[in-house]
Amino acid sequence: MINPLDLSSFNGIIVDDHELFGHGFAMILKSMAFNNSLHFTNIERAMNELQANNYNVLFIDLQMPGTDTKEFITTCRKKYPYLTIIIVSTIAEINRVKECFTWGVDGYISKSVSVFELNLALERTYAGDKYVSSDLNSKLANSLFFPAQTNLTAKELVVLKLIAQGYKVDKISEILFISTYTVLAHRRNIMKKLDLHTAAELVKYVFTNNLN
Structure with missing residues (x-):
């Protein structure tokens, strides 16, 4: 059994181009007892912040306009091997989800998850496991048996x-x-x-x- 995390020493960085979502997410992390969490709307500023200060976890949207999210994530994985990287996205296409794990991410959760599941994702990834949110699990399992399955009608x-x-x-x-x-x-x-x-x-x- 995984013990509940003490998040009071955690510093989180949020990369999402939507101001309202980013600020709301930062408030949620604060309510979960995060020591600190900052929101950035572009990858360049987020990278500068990562270089300047220590962070435990990076939350990033899969779609960041005008930037290469894959390159940013793979760079972070090489430069900060102990950084937990979790994608938070509305994209539910399973092939995209699986591709993200080849970049070195630790978790993939949808933007509709509860605070309880967000906490569970942190516990699992911090313990060294990979995590996919429950609303995507069945699709992921089905894709193992039906590789071409999509969410298309x-x-x-x-x-x-x-x-x-x-x-x-x-x-x-x-x-x-x-x-x-x-x-x-x-x-x-x-x-x-x-x-x-x-x-x-x-x-x-x-x-x-x-x-x-």
């Missing part, structure tokens, strides 16, 4: 496959008997769910995950 999966096969929006509309506006809406939803931004990335995703 059946219709979105069909649209994704057609895009990968090179069909244009008007042709997909004709094949599926839906309007071009509906096809575009499906494509937007697919890109948002998979955190992809170009048609080339969609094609690569299909072939990488054997969805073709």
Whole structure:
């Protein structure tokens, strides 16, 4: 059994471009008895702070506009091997979650977790375990048996496959008997769910995950 952590000596750094969320998160950490927690809206300032002071844990959003989150995390892992790194994100696409652990993160939790689970994540990662929040656990388990499983709907999966096969929006509309506006809406939803931004990335995703 893992003993409850004494967080009174913990210093946390939060990297998230949303001011309201970041300040709210800092207040939650304070209520959990963190010694100190600071919020930064950009990676450059966060890196300067990490170099200047000692921190136990880094909480970072997966999507930081205009910056390379992966590079920042891998750099932190090399420079600060004892720093606990936990991603806090709205992205629930399991392949992205698994990829983050290859960068050296210790935990991945969604922004909807309770304070109880946040504390559990800290206890587990501090003990040396990897942690994924409970709302993502079932998806992660299913992905072990169904590697290509995504959080796309059946219709979105069909649209994704057609895009990968090179069909244009008007042709997909004709094949599926839906309007071009509906096809575009499906494509937007697919890109948002998979955190992809170009048609080339969609094609690569299909072939990488054997969805073709």
